Amino acid sequence: MIVKWTKKSNGKTHNITKAVGVVTWSGSTTQAARQAGITVLNAPGDPNIKELKLNLAPGDVITLYEDGKNIFYGEIQTVEKKAEIGTVSYNATDLLGHLLRITHKGKYRKKTAEGITKIVCKKYGIQTGNIAKTKKELDKVIIDGSSIYDTVMVAYTKAAKGTGKKYMCYMQGKRFSTKVKGTVVSGYSLNENKNIVSSSFEETIENMVNQVAIYDDKGKQVGIVKNQSHLERYGLYQENYTKEKGVNAKRAAKNMMSGVEKTVNVEAIDGNVKCTAGVGIKVHDRATGLDGIFWIESDTHTWEGGRHTMSLELNFKNIMDEKTT
Numbered sequence: 001m002i003v004k005w006t007k008k009s010n011g012k013t014h015n016i017t018k019a020v021g022v023v024t025w026s027g028s029t030t031q032a033a034r035q036a037g038i039t040v041l042n043a044p045g046d047p048n049i050k051e052l053k054l055n056l057a058p059g060d061v062i063t064l065y066e067d068g069k070n071i072f073y074g075e076i077q078t079v080e081k082k083a084e085i086g087t088v089s090y091n092a093t094d095l096l097g098h099l100l101r102i103t104h105k106g107k108y109r110k111k112t113a114e115g116i117t118k119i120v121c122k123k124y125g126i127q128t129g130n131i132a133k134t135k136k137e138l139d140k141v142i143i144d145g146s147s148i149y150d151t152v153m154v155a156y157t158k159a160a161k162g163t164g165k166k167y168m169c170y171m172q173g174k175r176f177s178t179k180v181k182g183t184v185v186s187g188y189s190l191n192e193n194k195n196i197v198s199s200s201f202e203e204t205i206e207n208m209v210n211q212v213a214i215y216d217d218k219g220k221q222v223g224i225v226k227n228q229s230h231l232e233r234y235g236l237y238q239e240n241y242t243k244e245k246g247v248n249a250k251r252a253a254k255n256m257m258s259g260v261e262k263t264v265n266v267e268a269i270d271g272n273v274k275c276t277a278g279v280g281i282k283v284h285d286r287a288t289g290l291d292g293i294f295w296i297e298s299d300t301h302t303w304e305g306g307r308h309t310m311s312l313e314l315n316f317k318n319i320m321d322e323k324t325t
Contacts, residue, residue, distance in 0.1 A: 001017070001023055001064065001065070001066055001303040001308070002015065002017050002064070002065040002066075003015070003016055003017045003020045003023060003038055003062065003063075003064060003065075004016065004017075004062070004063040004064075004065070005054075005056055005060060005061070005062060005063075006060060006061040006062075006063065007060055008057075008059050008060050008061065013063075016040070016054065019040050019041055019054060020038050020039065020040055020041075021039045021040070021041055021087065021304065022037075022038070022039040022302065022303070022304045023036070023037070023038050023039075023064065023302070023303040023304075024036065024037040024038075024300060024301065024302050024303075025064060025071065025072055025273075025300075025301045026298070026299060026300040026301065027276055027277045027298065027299060028277045028297060028298035028299075028313075029168065029181070029277045029278050029296075029297050029298070029319070029321050030297075030321050032096055032099075032100060032149050032169055032321070033093050033094050033095075033096035033097040033099075033100060033171075034072065034074070034093075034094045034096070034170075034171070034276075035074070035091065035092065035093050035094070036062055036064055036072045036074055036091075036092045036094075037089060037090065037091045037092070038062065038089070038090050038092075039087050039088070039089050040054060040056070040087065040088045040089075040090065041086065041087060054088075056076060056079065056088075056090055057076065057079065058075075058076050058077060058078065058079060059075055059076060060075070060076050061073065061074070061075055061076075061092075062074055062075075062076060062090065062092040066273050067273075069273075070173060071273050072092075072094060073094060073095065073171070073173045073174060074092040074093050074094040074095065074097070075092055075093060075095070075097070076090050076091070076092045077091055077092060077093050077097075078090070078091045094171045095171055095174060095176070096149065096169060096170070096171045096176065098126075098148075099126070099147060099148040099149040099152075099169075099176065100147050100148075100149050101147065102124060102147060102148050103145050103146065103147055104120060104124075104143055104145075104146060104147070104148050104151050105143055105144055105145055106119075106120065106141075106142075106143045106151070107140070107141070107142050107143070108138070108140065108141040108142075108143075108155075109139070109140045109141075110137055110138070110139070111137065111138060111141070111155075112133075112134055112135065112136060112137055112138065112155075112159065113132075113134050113136070113138065113152070113155035113156045113158070113159040113167075113178075114131045114132065114133050114134060114178070116138075116141060116151070116152070116155040117131055117152050117155065117178060118131065120148055120151055120152065121148075121176060124148065126148070126176050127174055127175045127176065128175055128176050128177065129172035129173075129175030129176065129177035130172065130177045130178070130179060131177065131178050132156075132167055132178045132179050132180055134156070134159040134160075134162075134163050134165075134167075136159040136162045136163055136246075137246065138155065138158050138159065138246075139244060139245040139246055141154060141155050141158065146323075149169060150323045152169060152178065153167075153169065153321060153322070153323035154323045154324060156178065157322045157323050157324060158244070158247075160255065160322075161244070161247050161248075161251065161252035161255055162246065162247050162248065162251070162252070164251060164255065165180050165181075166180065166181040166182055166318050166319070167179070167180060167181055168181040168278045168321065170278070181278045181318060182278070182279070182280050182295060182318040183279050183280065184279065184280035184281065184282070184293055185272070185274045185275060185279055185280065185281050185282075188272050188274065188275070188281070188282075189281065189282035189283065189284065190266060190268055190281060190282070190283045190284070190285065190312075191283075191284045191285070192284065192285045192286060192287060194270075195268045195269050195270045196266055196267070196268050196285055197267040197268060197269055197309075198266075198267045199264060199265065199266045199267070199285050199287055199288045199290075200264065200265045200288070201262070201263075201264050201288040201289070201290075202262070202263050202264070202265075203260055203261070203262050204260070204261050204263075205234055205237075205259075205260055205261070206261070207258050207261055208230070208234060208237045208258055208259060208260070208261075209237050209238070209239045209256055209257050209258045210226065210227040210230035210231050210234065210236070210237050210238075210257065210259070211224065211225070211226040211227070211231060211236060211237070211238040211239075212224070212225045212226075212238065212239050212240065212241050212253040212254075212256050212257060213238060213239075213240050213241070214240075214241050214242075214243060214249050214250070214253050215240060215241070215242050215243065216242070216243050217242060217243065222243070222249075223249060223250065223253070225250060225253040225254055225257065227257060227259065230259060239256050241253045241256060261315070261316070261317070262315070262316040263297065263313060263314065263315055263316075264283075264288055264290060264294065264313070264314040265311070265312070265313050265314075266283070266285070266311070266312045266314060267309070267310075267311050268309065268310050268311075268312065269307070269308075269309050270308065271301050271302075271308040271309055271310035272310075273301065275296060275299055275301075275310060275312060276296065276299050277296050277297060277298050277299050278295075278296065279295070279296055280293045280294065280295050280296075280318065281293065281294060281295075281296060281312075281314070283314065290314075294314040294315065294316060295314065295315045295316075295317065295318045295319070296312055296313070296314060296315075297313045297314065297315045297319075298312070298313040299311070299312050299313075300312075
């Protein structure tokens with residue numbers, strides 16, 4: 001792991017790896033922006049530390065590299081000094097953090113989600129990278145004071161009803177990007193005999209939807225989609241869906257259905273930077289009965305003392321961070 005610091009006031013970049021004790025890098029499918037934390041030794045008497053002239057401040061940039069590849073570019077948000085243990089902790093957020101804190105208003109007709117994304121990003125001077133193509137023209141999208149992130153996800157949520165795919169936002173360095181969620185990590189798996197240290201399993205019906213009533217734009221019910229076995233076992237948990245032009249109403253309603261959510265928490269050694277929120281991963285673990293592909297809901301990677309460990313929350317289903325107006 002290589003850690004670099006860029007001072008905003010003069011634009012100079014310094015390699016501060018030798019002064020950093022612990023590095024964390026984390027994200028989740030719901031928080032959108034990825035975060036990084038570094039713990040720096042606060043030892044002014046150490047000539048190696050003194051030479052670096054460490055005076056990191058909020059707004060400065062932290063960049064992380066693993067195996068020569070840039071995995072994080074973000075701005076320091078908070079600084080915490082702990083004199084009793086001789087360390088200073090810096091927490092940074094990637095540039096998607098700005099898109100969560102810029103509110104936007106706009107009306108879009110006959111535009112695709114990717115088209116709306118590019119229009120909004122151009123308006124605010126945001127660089128874009130790979131933008132997922134839905135090729136699904138949306139009848140109308142009205143945004144009244146939502147964040148840029150929510151604006152983009154509202155558009156992709158509408159498009160997902162027609163394409164049946166899941167989408168997510170992420171940063172490629174300084175570039176805002178979107179992609180289809182759920183790509184499976186190739187050439188790597190979690191295995192109880194190789195890299196899984198511990199695991200735990202949980203089931204919940206807190207977010208269950210087992211019936212969706214379909215309405216037209218005048219409020220008249222015109223259809224219904226249900227999971228009869230879930231209705232008989234768990235009782236009624238209903239959502240409503242209003243038909244939209246150009247969208248298959250039954251498919252959209254089915255996409256709103258949700259059953260028993262099963263999550264697994266895994267602690268693993270020999271971490272892999274490809275294991276981030278939103279991707280799928282193969283898991284083989286007899287302790288929890290897992291054997292197949294599961295989706296990462298959240299991840300925390302830690303580098304300390306030359307070791308790379310990771311903590312992952314896995315889901316049995318590929319779930320999108322859906323947003324509505």
